[in-house]
Ligand code: HEM
């Protein structure tokens with residue numbers, strides 16, 4: 001069955017909030033290198049097979065630099081933010097590895113292990129506060145959003161009180177309806193804030209990531225000030241929308257699958273595996289990892305020409321039945337480990353060990369401490385983040 | 401099974417340490433992979449294979 005290509009515009013609509021758009025399965029089956037139409041009239045590839053997506057993301061001749069001709073931009077506002085981004089998320093090698101390695105020591109398995117007691121204390125405090133609020137209070141605003149803000153501001157050495165500035169910035173820069181002017185204004189505000197922060201850290205260094213970057217990398221001249229600002233901005237923003245939405249959507253997914261929730265409640269050793277399954281099943285970076293070919297490249301037998309854009313659909317890869325049998329079933333006992341929810345290749349998420357620790361602690365603690373936790377409104381009334389760069393649920397009113 | 405690593409490729413994602421903590425570690429100063437066991441014992445082989453398959457930067461090679 002060939003789908004009508006002219007009709008395939010991207011991003012596509014979901015018909016169920018828990019599943020990727022219905023077209024992905026037939027595309028994976030019949031047209032794994034489909035062409036889709038974007039808002040600007042361009043026609044990049046949409047990849048839907050796990051092995052093709054891994055191959056593209058592991059291939060250095062696919063560039064992740066949004067300023068290059070042919071790079072697929074999914075929203076206009078996002079294009080402005082992406083083109084202004086000079087962090088290593090948007091740089092190819094060798095510069096990517098050089099810059100990423102300035103911060104890799106901050107996110108190792110051991111570092112995160114040492115942070116666990118602090119994450120646990122933060123989760124407990126946020127649950128205390130939430131449970132003291134009126135029944136039906138929004139879990140997103142009062143728990144899922146403050147959690148990553150608290151952790152990352154501690155690591156970076158940023159006053160928690162300043163969080164409105166960068167929460168607003170990520171909201172605008174990750175929103176699909178933001179206008180180019182709004183995005184530019186928001187970027188200017190954020191850069192100004194970070195510039196002042198760096199000035200403070202130059203004068204008064206402390207035991208935090210920004211101080212170490214200032215003194216070990218910026219002062220000796222390994223990076224200039226704009227590069228430093230870009231690195232701090234990336235660390236500050238990359239973990240916010242992602243962890244927040246994964247936290248809330250994960251809670252909702254578990255509440256809607258009571259048999260699976262019962263399994264992890266009865267046996268906490270299932271929680272790490274359940275987190276992998278939630279990452280796979282939700283695939284919140286639902287517009288995908290995007291690249292552009294620098295040369296003609298053979299991807300598992302299909303030729304992608306130099307200058308052609310490629311959208312690697314993370315949700316589609318993570319529902320590929322070749323790798324995940326009965327892929328649309330949410331099953332906390334399956335081996336979901338090979339999912340690509342954190343991407344693949346040299347840009348694979350730097351914060352993944354931290355994100356895993358946060359999510360494991362949240363699900364274990366929340367359902368233990370609030371055993372009656374349930375939705376406070378009909379499921380049908382929830383609004384999902386269909387048109388946002390990071391998927392999730394806008395508000396989640398719960399009772400306990 | 402024999403394991404080799406290519407430190408120049410490693411991007412310190414930590415997949416190897418999460419999946420095979422007896423075979424891999426990460427350096428304190430840079431987060432880059434350290435090989436603890438060049439010849440993992442048979443009971444570690446499955447974990448080691450998984451780490452190599454999941455390493456996003458193809459920094460781990462297995463020689464059977
Ligand atoms: C559940 C939560 C998270 C998800 C699903 C997620 C997902 C991702 C994905 C898919 C990428 C790759 C993008 C691409 O290849 O184009 C990425 C990169 C990145 N993430 Fe995360 N992330 C999460 C949490 C975090 C946290 C907590 C941090 C904390 C600092 C973080 C920091 C980063 C950074 C710095 C990069 C860029 C890595 C590079 O380009 O080398 N992320 N993330």
Ligand code: SF4
Nearest residue numbers: 410411413414416455
């Ligand atoms: S999984 Fe690969 S990239 Fe990650 S730390 Fe280990 S060797 Fe390095």
